Amino acid sequence: MFKLETIISLAKRRGFVFQSSEIYGGINxxxxxxxxxxxxxxxxKQAWWKAMTYRDDIEGIDASILMxxxxxxxxxxxxxxxxxxxxxKTSKSRHRADNLIEDYIDKMRKKKKDDVAAQIQQKLDSxxxxxxxxxxxxxxxxxDPISGTTDWTEVRNFNLMFKTFIGPLDDAASTIxxxxxxxxxxxxxxxxxxxxxxxxxxxxxxxxGKAFRNEINTKNFLFRTREFEQxxxxxxxxxxxxxxxxxxxxxxRFNWYVEYGMKREKLxxxxxxxLAHYANFASxxxxxxxFGFGEIEGIHSRTDFDLTAHQGLSGKKLEYIDTVTKERFVxxxxxxxxxxxxxxxxxxxxxxxxxxxxxxxxxxRVVLRFHPKLAPVQxxxxxxxxxxxxxxxxxxxxxDLQRNFKTQYDVSGAIGRRYRRQDEIGTPYCITxxxxxxxxxxxxxxxxxxxxxxxxxxxxAQSYIFNKFAE
Ligand code: GAP
Numbered sequence: 502m503f504k505l506e507t508i509i510s511l512a513k514r515r516g517f518v519f520q521s522s523e524i525y526g527g528i529n530x531x532x533x534x535x536x537x538x539x540x541x542x543x544x545x546k547q548a549w550w551k552a553m554t555y556r557d558d559i560e561g562i563d564a565s566i567l568m569x570x571x572x573x574x575x576x577x578x579x580x581x582x583x584x585x586x587x588x589x590k591t592s593k594s595r596h597r598a599d600n601l602i603e604d605y606i607d608k609m610r611k612k613k614k615d616d617v618a619a620q621i622q623q624k625l626d627s628x629x630x631x632x633x634x635x636x637x638x639x640x641x642x643x644x645d646p647i648s649g650t651t652d653w654t655e656v657r658n659f660n661l662m663f664k665t666f667i668g669p670l671d672d673a674a675s676t677i678x679x680x681x682x683x684x685x686x687x688x689x690x691x692x693x694x695x696x697x698x699x700x701x702x703x704x705x706x707x708x709x710g711k712a713f714r715n716e717i718n719t720k721n722f723l724f725r726t727r728e729f730e731q732x733x734x735x736x737x738x739x740x741x742x743x744x745x746x747x748x749x750x751x752x753x754r755f756n757w758y759v760e761y762g763m764k765r766e767k768l769x770x771x772x773x774x775x776l777a778h779y780a781n782f783a784s785x786x787x788x789x790x791x792f793g794f795g796e797i798e799g800i801h802s803r804t805d806f807d808l809t810a811h812q813g814l815s816g817k818k819l820e821y822i823d824t825v826t827k828e829r830f831v832x833x834x835x836x837x838x839x840x841x842x843x844x845x846x847x848x849x850x851x852x853x854x855x856x857x858x859x860x861x862x863x864x865x866r867v868v869l870r871f872h873p874k875l876a877p878v879q880x881x882x883x884x885x886x887x888x889x890x891x892x893x894x895x896x897x898x899x900x901d902l903q904r905n906f907k908t909q910y911d912v913s914g915a916i917g918r919r920y921r922r923q924d925e926i927g928t929p930y931c932i933t934x935x936x937x938x939x940x941x942x943x944x945x946x947x948x949x950x951x952x953x954x955x956x957x958x959x960x961x962a963q964s965y966i967f968n969k970f971a972e
Pocket of ligand 1: 844
């Protein structure tokens with residue numbers, strides 16, 4: 502298993518991800534996607550959008566990030582969307598109490614104190630309130646990782662929503678929030694979408710968009726950030742049919758990751774023991790990152806919690822009337838909620854590979870084995886040498902392919918070096934224009950993973966690549 506630092510360094514060097522506001526020293530929990538990163542991001546979102554909305558029963562929306570403050574009152578986020586926070590009085594550092602305990606458990610495991618780790622884990626699993634976190638921290642003398650002291654404050658709730666003001670006045674009456682989940686934009690539009698698209702239960706609404714959480718501690722690159730994107734879908738169903746739909750969506754979503762190249766053995770299910778305030782059961786798809794397994798997507802059974810709450814506070818009926826049976830009910834909801842940024846990071850880690858002395862020039866090969874549909878660059882075109890009419894032919898092909906594919910043109914360095922530059926960013930196909938092109942009008946297509954080369958007619962280049970992406 503390679504280190505996360507290897508991915509972070511490749512991501513920066515090749516233009517996938519940069520630290521936000523880097524020239525000012527960066528800002529914690531925020532990252533910027535570079536030229537290749539934003540292609541990967543777009544491809545990932547496009548793959549999800551197609552899987553979720555190119556079907557009869559799901560419609561898409563794009564709701565605004567700023568919403569009426571009552572949304573967060575009804576959804577329960579104002580009262581309950583918080584994490585347990587503890588401060589160290591010596592270092593003044595601030596921690597999420599549950600993460601502090603989890604990190605200590607990991608430390609115990611590394612020190613081979615498995616019995617102590619198991620004991621603390623058991624207590625952590627049955628925590629009911631902030632006092633319980635505090636008891637664990639004091640009972641086991643868990644120290645502050647910065648000062649090493651156990652000089653702790655009590656544990657209190659920290660609401661994760663970012664506040665801002667709407668309009669010119671910054672008073673309490675104009676306080677609004679950056680949405681901490683995109684889902685509420687779907688709930689409040691349930692009726693609009695159902696009526697305008699003439700959908701009948703069961704049906705879903707999908708959305709991709711930014712969410713913001715003032716996380717107490719950010720960590721592990723893109724894994725826990727303060728600004729991130731979600732791809733969420735709420736599936737509206739008849740009450741008490743949630744078990745069967747939950748299973749259906751579990752299967753769909755797991756298979757989607759596998760279809761786009763995630764190694765099955767790197768994925769697992771993690772059923773929730775501690776539920777969010779809106780869920781009656783839930784399970785996460787976890788991916789094995791270099792730092793261990795972590796959630797990439799949650800499937801949540803949200804019952805009629807959100808629609809009933811919005812109906813209550815807005816006074817607007819959010820019911821469904823079955824035109825055949827005349828039954829009237831507030832639909833239950835199964836939610837699939839994936840993180841786009843966590844997805845990018847998981848697909849990057851999943852794709853990363855190092856091979857010893859197998860590249861064409863005998864040097865170590867670093868390769869990102871992306872599914873071709875996710876790869877930021879789809880085709881690269883090289884003239885074998887920078888003379889004899891090859892650059893002109895290669896450049897013309899490059900321009901032609903660029904009409905339909907993200908294509909790169911590279912003339913510099915030995916051909917092996919050019920292949921390796923493309924391998925390192927995951928380009929699935931590299932085309933070389935050589936002497937045979939001039940003599941016979943043929944080109945060589947080299948496939949990233951097998952490194953096999955195929956000779957085809959130059960005239961068929963566009964359709965050849967088209968077919969590869971249609972496969
Ligand atoms: N609407 C339900 C919801 O938001 P969640 O489990 O809190 O559920 C869903 O979040 C997904 O959003 C997670 O599986 C994760 O991929 C992503 N996510 C949540 N918090 C995140 C953060 N601070 N940074 C990056 N991604 C995050």
